[in-house]
Amino acid sequence: MGVPSHDAVLIQKPKKPGEPHVITVNCPDKTGLGCDICRTILDFGLCITKGDISTDGIWCYIVLWVLPHTSTLIVKWSNLKDRLMSACPSSSVQFYLTISQHITSSPVYLLKFLSLDRKGLLHDVTRVLCELELTIQRVKVMTTPDERVLDLFFITDNMDLLHTKKRQDQTCEQLYAVLGESCISCELQLAGPEYGGHQAILTLSPAVAEELFRCEPLKDETYSRALTPDLTKLKKTTISADNTLSPAHTLLQIHSVDHKGLLYDIMRTLKDCSIQIAYGRFSPNVNGHRDLDLFIQQTGGKKIVDPEKQSALISRLKLEMLHPLRVIISSRGPDTELLVANPVELSGKGRPRVFYDVTLALKMLGICIFSAEIGRHFASDREWEVYKFLLEASGEFQFTNAMAKNQIVDRVRRTLMGW
Incomplete structure (x- = not known):
């Protein structure tokens, strides 16, 4: 019945x-x-x-x-x-x-906007998309030499209304309202061949992949230092x-x-x-x-x-409960890169609000994001969703100090875990 x-x-x-x-x-x-x-x-x-x-x-x-x-x-x-x-x-x-x-056939749209760079910009955009119930499938963020930011968000609409002019206008208007004069242009359209219909496959160096996807991250010194106050509680987890x-x-x-x-x-x-x-x-x-x-x-x-x-x-x-998200800082030549990974469900869905939480943590630390990218990677016999952020050094975060790097990892992990 x-x-x-x-x-x-x-x-x-x-x-x-x-x-x-x-x-x-x-x-x-x-x-x-x-x-x-x-x-x-x-x-x-x-x-x-x-x-x-x-x-x-x-x-x-x-x-x-x-x-x-x-x-x-x-x-x-x-x-x-x-x-x-x-x-x-x-x-x-x-x-x-x-x-x-x-549900499975929700169309993918490309949100493209150009704006002046400022701290917290990427999180402010992500917050608007979350409030509008727009899910980020892929993102490509680039900072130009003249300190402008070109953001490409490939999104789907949980309300399935993005094909309407009213919903599209609402999205752009809300972005303009939050970004203010820093927003130069905003465009929204169906994604074309540049999307490809799939999550981008990210290529990681063997050393970075080994550190990011190792099975027991607590044994790594970086994780241990970042989670020291919580190690006692973590050890009390039993099943x-x-x-x-x-x-x-x-x-x-x-x-x-x-x-x-x-x-x-x-x-x-x-x-x-x-x-x-x-x-x-x-x-x-x-x-x-x-x-x-x-x-x-x-x-x-x-x-x-x-x-x-x-x-x-x-x-x-135990592994999925204690380490549902992996966070590391990696040096890529002179650049500093933050990587965050979470396992993808067998259904193909990634974890909600990861991009939101990471950009919030970086905004709270006052760190600017030079570029950002979301993609998939296969490791340890499973698929992972990987977020890559190229960070800009400023103020106390010059990234030459190990303590500053640990502070970034610590803040990002705690924001993601709600601690």
Whole structure:
């Protein structure tokens, strides 16, 4: 039977200011539904404070309590509801197929604008795109010799309205309003052959790739120095598997240091490993840590009884929870380059708001970005989304000082992780 599609997602407002909104999802189940919902919530700049998930393999019921990551964030709750509904399978198969095809065929547009260079410019543009629910697929940012910046953003519209003149005018007007007199020109059009229909494949030197994608980054001195205050908390992260409490499910008990997108990282890992969740509870933050109880099954409805499979799943979860993002500083001749990488889901989707957080961290440090690029790279038997920023030395950040470089890595990682 099922419920009408407009009732699949309900968002309840809090009774008092500062309390969380409650999101309820009640719809047919599908593999990876929890991941898709958590990804959408993260994309809107929200933090899941606690949650419950229950499914019988046919129908799914999810309740999540959410708060904005920052008090100044303005959330368009009706738009969030629409996005969550589009992620939910409908009781109507035809409707679901139509929605699925609609999502995968979103056209790519080229946003091209020329402006005078200034600190924080790239983040201000990215903030506008996020507020407009425009997703950055690729970006190419270049600074000209006369201190002008040419930005090429390849974007898709989560609202699927960018083909209309009203939506295009709204985008350019909002950019002009934020950039002010520094904005010289702004153009928006369908992407042509220069896009190619794919994420750009970035080429990295073997030494840089080895440092960026190594399996245990905490053993590297750069990561250790950048995370020294948090090493004690990170070491307290534990995951255990128990097959004695349920005749049909394996219980995963997770105790982890909290970070932005923690539930998303767990859900995407389970989705990529084809693990189904029958029941889950996500407890509130206590002293910087979260507890999760997840009753899971393999594809086919079987428990995970093989010790080697248990160990492999636990190791994979720990890696994805503790190091969902990689951040390094690299010297490229006389230039200094910041590289940030995150694993891509098997579905081909990258992590939301990474470009936003990195540019915010650099803006807070007062560092100008000479050029920026987003692309994909294959390493460690998986695909990664890689962000490359060529930085301009200024003031205290001359990049000859190791402490200054560590400070950049530290600030970028903490902004990304919400610490």
